[in-house]
Amino acid sequence: MEVLSLLWRHRALVGVLVRRELAARYRASLLGYLWSMLNPLLLLAVYAVVFTTVFQPRMPGAQPYALFLFAGLLPWLFFSGALLDAAVTLVDNGPLLAKVTCPAEIFPAVTVASHLIHHLLALPVLLAALGVGAWLGLHPFPWTVVLIPVALVPWVLTAGGGALAVSALAVHFRDVRDLMGNLLNLLFFASPIIYSLDGIPGRLLHRLLRANPMSFLVEVYRSVAFDGRPAPLWEWGAAFLVGVVTWLVGAWIFGRLRDTLVEAV
Amino acid sequence: MSGGGRPAIVVHDVWLQYRTSPDRVTSFKEYIIRRLRGDLRVSEFWALREVSFQVNPGEVLGILGRNGSGKTTLLKIIARVLRPTRGRVVVRGLAAPLLGLGIGFNNELTGRENVFLAGATLGFPAAEMRRRFDEIVDFAGIGEFIDMPIRTYSSGMRARLGFAVATSIRPDVLLLDEVLAVGDLEFRDRCTERIGTFREQGITTVLVSHSVQSILDICGRAILLDRGRMVIEGTPEEVVGRYHEVLKARRGAGTERGDGPPKH
Numbered sequence: 001m002e003v004l005s006l007l008w009r010h011r012a013l014v015g016v017l018v019r020r021e022l023a024a025r026y027r028a029s030l031l032g033y034l035w036s037m038l039n040p041l042l043l044l045a046v047y048a049v050v051f052t053t054v055f056q057p058r059m060p061g062a063q064p065y066a067l068f069l070f071a072g073l074l075p076w077l078f079f080s081g082a083l084l085d086a087a088v089t090l091v092d093n094g095p096l097l098a099k100v101t102c103p104a105e106i107f108p109a110v111t112v113a114s115h116l117i118h119h120l121l122a123l124p125v126l127l128a129a130l131g132v133g134a135w136l137g138l139h140p141f142p143w144t145v146v147l148i149p150v151a152l153v154p155w156v157l158t159a160g161g162g163a164l165a166v167s168a169l170a171v172h173f174r175d176v177r178d179l180m181g182n183l184l185n186l187l188f189f190a191s192p193i194i195y196s197l198d199g200i201p202g203r204l205l206h207r208l209l210r211a212n213p214m215s216f217l218v219e220v221y222r223s224v225a226f227d228g229r230p231a232p233l234w235e236w237g238a239a240f241l242v243g244v245v246t247w248l249v250g251a252w253i254f255g256r257l258r259d260t261l262v263e264a265v
Numbered sequence: 266m267s268g269g270g271r272p273a274i275v276v277h278d279v280w281l282q283y284r285t286s287p288d289r290v291t292s293f294k295e296y297i298i299r300r301l302r303g304d305l306r307v308s309e310f311w312a313l314r315e316v317s318f319q320v321n322p323g324e325v326l327g328i329l330g331r332n333g334s335g336k337t338t339l340l341k342i343i344a345r346v347l348r349p350t351r352g353r354v355v356v357r358g359l360a361a362p363l364l365g366l367g368i369g370f371n372n373e374l375t376g377r378e379n380v381f382l383a384g385a386t387l388g389f390p391a392a393e394m395r396r397r398f399d400e401i402v403d404f405a406g407i408g409e410f411i412d413m414p415i416r417t418y419s420s421g422m423r424a425r426l427g428f429a430v431a432t433s434i435r436p437d438v439l440l441l442d443e444v445l446a447v448g449d450l451e452f453r454d455r456c457t458e459r460i461g462t463f464r465e466q467g468i469t470t471v472l473v474s475h476s477v478q479s480i481l482d483i484c485g486r487a488i489l490l491d492r493g494r495m496v497i498e499g500t501p502e503e504v505v506g507r508y509h510e511v512l513k514a515r516r517g518a519g520t521e522r523g524d525g526p527p528k529h
Contacts, residue, residue: 009388016385020374096369100386101345101362173293259348262341263283 003105003160003251010102014110021114040077040122044070044129059199061227064138067129071226072193072218074126075152078119079159080184085111086163087170087177094265104261105254108163116156123148126225142228151221157243158217161250168257171264191218213242271357273438273469274320274343279352281313281338281493312338313349313493322357322437323467325460327474327484327501329508331515335493336473337442340364343471344440358437361387363444368427372416376407376426379415383430397433404455405429420447432459439463439470445479457483477505 007014048066051057062068089107090097097104127145134141170176191214200206209215216239223231230236284307290296299305313335320326330336341347342354344362362368368383380401384394402411405425410418418426424447431439439460445453460470460483474480480487480501487504489496489511497507 012388012390013385016382016391020382095371096382096386098346099362099364099369101360102386169293173291173296175292175294179293260284262347263285 003109006103006105007109010106013102014106014113017106017110018114018117021110022117037121037125040070040074040125043073044125057195059196061198062196064133067133067139068196068222068226069194070126070129071222074119074122074225075155075221076188076191076193076218078115079155079162080188081118082112082115082159083162083166083180083184084177085115086167087180089163090167090171090261091265097265098262104168104258105164108167108254109160111167112156112159112163115159116152119152130226139226140228142224142226144224144228144230147224147230148221151224151239154217154239154243155221157240158214158246161243161246161248164247164250164254168254168261171261172257187212187214191215193218213238213246216242272319272355273322273324273357274471275353275355276316276318276339276343277353277355279313279316279339279342279349279354280311281335281342281347282350283310283312284308285310311493313342316352316490316493316495318488318495318498320469320471322469323464324486325464325470325472325484327472327480327487327504328490329474329477329480329487329504330490331475331512334490336475336490337364338493339490340440340442340471340473343438356438359387359434360438360440361431361434361436362440362442363427363431364440364442368431370415370423370427373414375414376411376418380411380426380430383427384434387431387434387436389434401426401429401433404433406452421449421452424448425452428456432463435466435468437468439468440473441470442473443475445472445483446474446476453479477508481505 044066047069051065051069057065059065059068086108089111090104093107096102097107130139130141130145133139166176166180190209190212192209197206197209197215197219200209216235220231220236220239223229223235286305286307290299290305296305316335316339318326328336328339338347340362341364342349343356344360344364345354345356346362346364369386370379371382374382377398380398381391381394384391384397402408405411405422405428407418407422407426410422415423424444428441428444428448445456448456460472463470464485470483472479472483484501486499487501488498489504489508491511496511497504
């Protein structure tokens with residue numbers, strides 16, 4: 001948890017960097033910050049159309065499918081976006097890193113923080129879509145959405161640990177970003193985002209997919225953001241455990257490489 | 266803030282080793298393959314060896330040495346950008362490093378944005394920097410260029426803006442790396458004057474240079490580095506004298522490499 005105190009001590013810098021990252025993304029667009037609402041909205045619209053008219057997946061507990069998918073996809077976009085950006089953050093901030101007395105952890109942390117803000121900005125779209133779904137009588141409104149902040153904690157820990165490791169490795173190895181892209185693709189399909197584990201035929205495949213640590217995070221989040229019934233406690237425990245372990249491993253890798261970073265960027 | 270007679274900077278038996286791979290392994294794939302084959306070569310290079318000195322509050326210390334003697338590395342360690350492989354460094358209070366020409370300036374951002382970014386890296390929120398802003402622009406003397414991207418600046422302008430920001434916050438320790446070398450005479454005079462004011466206020470300055478003149482002009486004490494070792498510590502005149510001897514000896518010896526015994 002020393003990273004938290006680190007971020008607090010350097011909060012002036014963190015504030016500037018997060019604001020810069022957010023501004024850089026939206027500066028060129030006329031809609032400015034509204035863009036971050038529009039993007040998930042368009043995504044939702046596409047899913048709604050495609051999965052009600054073109055494909056009609058019959059997955060138990062996954063109706064309406066567009067909402068089910070959206071609730072699974074949102075935290076994933078936060079996670080994968082943060083990891084992909086983490087791969088370039090230290091190289092991009094090289095001049096700062098090499099000339100300033102600030103701890104290098106700040107940069108991956110800022111990446112995760114700015115993606116978390118994107119995610120939070122997209123939540124109103126999810127809530128509105130759930131509201132519309134309930135109004136149309138398709139799906140009762142899940143009041144468990146108030147627990148989304150809790151379900152996000154393991155996501156933030158996992159993304160944070162992953163970002164620490166990826167950012168430091170990417171300084172030394174230029175192909176880490178490509179590797180990350182491939183790994184994330186694999187992980188995406190191995191996680192119950194576009195399907196639900198209940199709908200998987202065959203016990204072997206079911207077990208195999210269960211072994212993917214990300215599946216706990218996806219299920220826990222979606223249980224409060226879509227199902228309306230929080231996942232069993234053990235699954236929350238598993239999700240938090242995944243978060244803490246990833247965090248510790250990421251911090252360890254970062255710590256081992258820390259002294260080599262300034263030279264290498 | 267003078268720490269009640271305690272030194273502002275303590276550098277105790279500092280060693281720094283650079284480890285580089287001569288093969289430039291830049292892909293993870295290659296790293297794994299080489300690792301499995303046991304084919305990873307690492308060359309080690311000691312950039313600094315057993316460097317020890319102290320700087321008292323309000324002192325202006327010069328670090329003199331040829332290119333590649335470890336001056337900048339030493340300054341980076343004092344600035345805590347690099348961590349020593351061995352040894353201990355204590356810096357009391359807030360250190361404002363001016364390594365290279367800027368304080369971590371971002372080329373794409375305007376001068377104005379960079380002032381706030383640099384302030385933030387030193388722990389000063391935007392509100393505080395806004396109060397100092399006019400004074401900074403005034404001292405840097407860059408006029409309407411303040412709203413242009415830093416990449417359009419000349420090296421002199423960068424150095425001026427960097428120096429203006431680093432000194433505007435009244436740090437306890439000011440670390441300067443060759444900044445004075447790029448400014449014109451008028452700017453150097455103003456820098457010298459400000460460093461002088463700082464000295465009276467008890468603010469410590471460490472100046473890295475290979476320019477003998479700035480060491481003689483500004484510093485109260487100096488050290489000489491050669492090949493990562495401290496050769497001598499003393500008055501600027503003594504140190505400059507020794508520097509000339511080292512230069513002469515090197516020229517006579519050609520370009521031999523390897524480490525001669527340290528001369529004390």
